[in-house]
Amino acid sequence: MVLIYIDQDDQEIKKASFEAISYGAALAKQLGTSAEALLLGTVKDNVSDLGKYGASKVHQLNNIALNNFDASVHANVVAAAAKLLGATVLIFAHNINGRAIAPAVAVKLSAGIVTGACALPNTDTGFVVTKTVFSGKAFASIQIDTPVKVISINQNSFGVVVGDGTATIQHIDTPVPASKIKITATDKIKGEVPLTEANLVVSGGRGLKGPEHWGILLDLAKSLGASTACSRPVSDADWRPHHEHVGQTGIQIAPNLYIAIGISGAIQHLAGVNRSKTIVVINKDPEAPFFKAADYGVVGDAFEIVPALTAAILKSKAGA
Amino acid sequence: MKILVCISKTPDTTAKIAFTEGNTKFDENGVQWIINPYDEWYSLVKAIVLKEKDPGVIIHLITVGGSDTEPIIRKALALGGDEAIRVNNTNTDSMVVAQEIAAIAKEGAYDLILTGKETIDYNSASIGSMLCALLDTTFIPNAIALDINGTTALVKREIDGGEESCETSLPIILSCQKGMAEQRIPNMRGIMAARTKPLKVVEASIHNATTAIKKFDMPPPKSGVKLVDAGNMDELVRLLKEEAKVI
Numbered sequence: 217m218v219l220i221y222i223d224q225d226d227q228e229i230k231k232a233s234f235e236a237i238s239y240g241a242a243l244a245k246q247l248g249t250s251a252e253a254l255l256l257g258t259v260k261d262n263v264s265d266l267g268k269y270g271a272s273k274v275h276q277l278n279n280i281a282l283n284n285f286d287a288s289v290h291a292n293v294v295a296a297a298a299k300l301l302g303a304t305v306l307i308f309a310h311n312i313n314g315r316a317i318a319p320a321v322a323v324k325l326s327a328g329i330v331t332g333a334c335a336l337p338n339t340d341t342g343f344v345v346t347k348t349v350f351s352g353k354a355f356a357s358i359q360i361d362t363p364v365k366v367i368s369i370n371q372n373s374f375g376v377v378v379g380d381g382t383a384t385i386q387h388i389d390t391p392v393p394a395s396k397i398k399i400t401a402t403d404k405i406k407g408e409v410p411l412t413e414a415n416l417v418v419s420g421g422r423g424l425k426g427p428e429h430w431g432i433l434l435d436l437a438k439s440l441g442a443s444t445a446c447s448r449p450v451s452d453a454d455w456r457p458h459h460e461h462v463g464q465t466g467i468q469i470a471p472n473l474y475i476a477i478g479i480s481g482a483i484q485h486l487a488g489v490n491r492s493k494t495i496v497v498i499n500k501d502p503e504a505p506f507f508k509a510a511d512y513g514v515v516g517d518a519f520e521i522v523p524a525l526t527a528a529i530l531k532s533k534a535g536a
Numbered sequence: 537m538k539i540l541v542c543i544s545k546t547p548d549t550t551a552k553i554a555f556t557e558g559n560t561k562f563d564e565n566g567v568q569w570i571i572n573p574y575d576e577w578y579s580l581v582k583a584i585v586l587k588e589k590d591p592g593v594i595i596h597l598i599t600v601g602g603s604d605t606e607p608i609i610r611k612a613l614a615l616g617g618d619e620a621i622r623v624n625n626t627n628t629d630s631m632v633v634a635q636e637i638a639a640i641a642k643e644g645a646y647d648l649i650l651t652g653k654e655t656i657d658y659n660s661a662s663i664g665s666m667l668c669a670l671l672d673t674t675f676i677p678n679a680i681a682l683d684i685n686g687t688t689a690l691v692k693r694e695i696d697g698g699e700e701s702c703e704t705s706l707p708i709i710l711s712c713q714k715g716m717a718e719q720r721i722p723n724m725r726g727i728m729a730a731r732t733k734p735l736k737v738v739e740a741s742i743h744n745a746t747t748a749i750k751k752f753d754m755p756p757p758k759s760g761v762k763l764v765d766a767g768n769m770d771e772l773v774r775l776l777k778e779e780a781k782v783i
């Protein structure tokens with residue numbers, strides 16, 4: 217059985233988990249087994265809806281202590297549940313919480329693990345999982361040699377597949393160890409899609425000259441409903457918050473559309489964004505290295521082009 | 537307080553990524569090696585900052601790798617740290633690496649174990665979490681701030697779309713990222729001192745890897761950029777809608 221870990225935050229199931237179920241369901245089909253989900257804690261969502269993404273059952277441990285994430289506690293409970301249910305493959309989203317527990321669960325199950333997978337395993341001979349390495353500059357195919365296997369999948373690499381199934385809910389009872397972590401404050405940026413979950417991203421670099429010029433970028437992002445990102449020097453200079461820093465030493469993202477404004481396209485920047493499906497580069501220097509990695513390019517002054525692009529998007533939306 | 541800082545050797549961020557032996561091995565030809573940036577900038581410097589506040593703090597560095605990792609561990613010692621341990625195991629399977637570190641950690645009775653958020657070569661982001669299970673110790677991932685008050689640790693971590701602050705008690709394991717500390721450059725005094733700091737080599741004890749790399753591939757090259765005239769943003773919008781179908 218393929219068991220998919222459902223990640224929740226504030227009692228809301230994360231989008232990354234829908235993708236993880238879609239991936240797990242496709243893998244289960246390939247292996248001729250069932251795809252079942254594991255949910256820790258309580259959520260506001262309609263749990264049986266997880267069937268839409270391909271889970272036939274959802275095993276829920278509705279102990280509210282589990283609504284607060286503690287890597288140690290969650291890993292213990294997931295491993296115990298996986299043993300109880302006889303899971304042979306475990307799937308996690310490679311998001312912050314998934315990364316925090318999948319390797320610990322692998323230890324507890326003596327399972328081989330591949331983190332950051334970007335495609336379904338090849339199970340023709342053995343069990344070989346492809347993952348991104350060198351921060352997206354290459355791929356590695358890794359064979360897992362243990363009976364139980366653990367995979368965490370990169371966000372936006374498989375996609376969410378929606379069908380019309382309904383999952384049955386089964387309550388399970390596994391001992392929940394006491395958490396040693398006391399959460400004292402949570403500070404959330406309200407109303408913003410986390411960068412790793414965003415489909416559309418507008419990003420700015422040093423070419424925008426200073427934080428006071430970010431208005432044109434924010435307007436463009438708003439016209440598209442996009443999230444915003446930036447290059448490292450921009451966050452280092454505190455023009456933008458640290459969590460917007462993408463690249464080899466920032467976050468790695470794979471949105472459908474990445475618009476880079478006034479970013480030169482240094483190798484360390486590209487490492488974080490080159491898995492984007494479509495890349496648009498706006499830069500006044502026709503020799504900027506980013507154009508080599510782009511699908512569409514506009515050579516010229518961002519201060520003129522960006523407002524014009526925003527106007528064109530609003531016009532097209534109004535027309536549609 | 538005793539701190540163990542995990543150090544990994546990675547290719548420089550500008551290194552040419554290429555493979556040899558039928559795409560089964562990373563081509564090390566001409567590659568410059570660095571301390572994994574997350575390990576250096578955030579974990580190691582944070583440990584040094586804690587020692588500057590409290591000289592009683594003892595910092596041990598650990599790396600799992602062959603003798604070719606020694607220049608990297610010396611460079612780390614030049615930044616700070618009292619002594620280093622190298623476990624002589626060249627296996628790159630995270631499970632093997634984590635088990636080797638756990639064996640040393642158990643003996644050393646550390647109050648704080650720091651890793652980077654991930655390495656920039658294999659991007660496994662696994663060691664901290666594996667140590668959590670192997671040592672049965674609290675693990676807080678993606679830490680961006682840490683304050684120690686006696687045996688209490690105040691930690692701030694990144695969560696999806698925000699930050700979370702928490703309180704816990706030592707010992708703990710943290711994976712560190714931007715925010716934990718500010719990058720530093722080793723000075724001459726540090727470099728001189730590093731030469732005589734102890735570097736203990738421990739023989740490998742774990743040999744059964746759970747995974748094996750079969751091959752590497754490079755991403756398919758982009759088909760080439762389509763340039764759109766700066767005066768014609770309607771055309772760019774049309775292309776994004778009708779050709780790329782992303783908006």
Ligand SMILES: Cc1cc2nc3c(=O)[nH]c(=O)nc-3n(C[C@H](O)[C@H](O)[C@H](O)COP(=O)(O)OP(=O)(O)OC[C@H]3O[C@@H](n4cnc5c(N)ncnc54)[C@H](O)[C@@H]3O)c2cc1C
Nearest residue numbers: 421422423447448463464465478479480484485500501518
């Ligand atoms: C170990 C290491 C790790 C790193 N990690 C990262 C990382 O994770 N992420 C990251 O981003 N960087 C990273 N860097 C830094 C990276 O090497 C580059 O320095 C950085 O990405 C450059 O940022 P930038 O493109 O914003 O600025 P610049 O390189 O200064 O580029 C500015 C661009 O703006 C263009 N421009 C200027 N004016 C205009 C205008 N009016 N209209 C249009 N275009 C204009 C210029 O032509 C230029 O191409 C790292 C570096 C190192 C050494």
